[in-house]
Each structure stands twice: as C-alpha cells, then as structure tokens.
Amino acid sequence: MNQNSFISLAFSKQVMFRAIKVALLVGTLLALINHSEKILTMTLSGEDFIKIVLTYLVPYGVSTWSAVQAIKNV
Template identity: 50%
Template sequence: MIKMKYFKIYGEIVISPNVINRALKVSLIVGTILNLINQGETLVTLDIANLNFIKLGLTYLVPYGVTTYTATAMKVEFLIGTKAIIDADLKCVKCGCEIHVKKNELIPECKKCGIKTHWKLK
C-alpha cells in the first residue's frame, strides 16, 4: 500500500520552483521544435484556421510531463552529497540504517555502507 506521506513528498517536489523551471524550459524548446516538425507549414504561414490546437498543446505538455517525472524521480533518489529538497526520513537499502534529513541539508553516506549508500524513503 502506498503511504499518504509519499504523495505529500512527491507533490512538494513536483511543485518546487527548480522542477517547474526546468520543465518549462525543456517544454518550450522541445515543444517548439516538435511543433515545427509536426505543423511547421501551418505555423510559418500563420494559417490559424488549419492549426490543430490540441496537437499544439499536447506537444508542449508531453515534454513538460516527462521532464517533471524525471526530475522528481531523481530528487526522490536522495543521492549522497546532494541537497535534500524536503524534510524526509530515509532508510539505507543495503543495511537498513535510518536517518532524518532536513530541507537543504547535504545527504550523508550511511555509516555502515559508505560510498555504496543507496537511500530510499522510509
């Protein structure tokens, strides 16, 4: 069963300014390129009557969603030496050691596992 606190943690990461800014930048660049590939002639000639607005919107939405998902997945990894984006209770996958990290605190190595530490949400 998925714990409700996970939804809160994922939600905080998804709406964090860093994730939103990165997703918007990627969406703007990739979405524009894909729209030019898919509807280039219609866009260049400004033929609004034949422009598929649903396709236009989705072409920006997909890169935004993929970037948001990827950034969130990376932030939830809690890699050692990176800053925690939120307060979290972590558990070492290898040995089961547990720690609490605060927002913007550097994520430490596990005392038992050292450099081979792999943290997951507790």
C-alpha cells in the same frame, strides 16, 4: 503534505523552472517539425492548436517526472 511527496517536489520552483525550459525547447522543435507548414501559413485549426499545446505539455510532464524521480533517489 510530506516534503518528499511527488506533488510537493513537482511544484517546487527548481523542478518547475527546469521543466518549463525543457518544454519550451523540445515543444517548439516538435511543433515546428509537425506543424511548420500550417504555422508559417497561419492556417492552424482549433484541433491543430490543441495538438500544439499537448506537444508542449508532454515534455513538461516527462521532465517533471524525471526530475522528481532523480530527487527522490538521491
């Protein structure tokens, strides 16, 4: 696989580490904004749990895509 392919760059240690940090920060803030009452009262349903997981995956994906595009355009 080409060193500059999207997949190679997306799974590089540098990009993944940064994306995880962004996802943890942004995902936590969004989860608290959107689900704080259910988190605090521990009344999360299975559907709520899936929504929270997606809340973390979206900023991870956006950060990964942005970092890969920045690296490819250098």
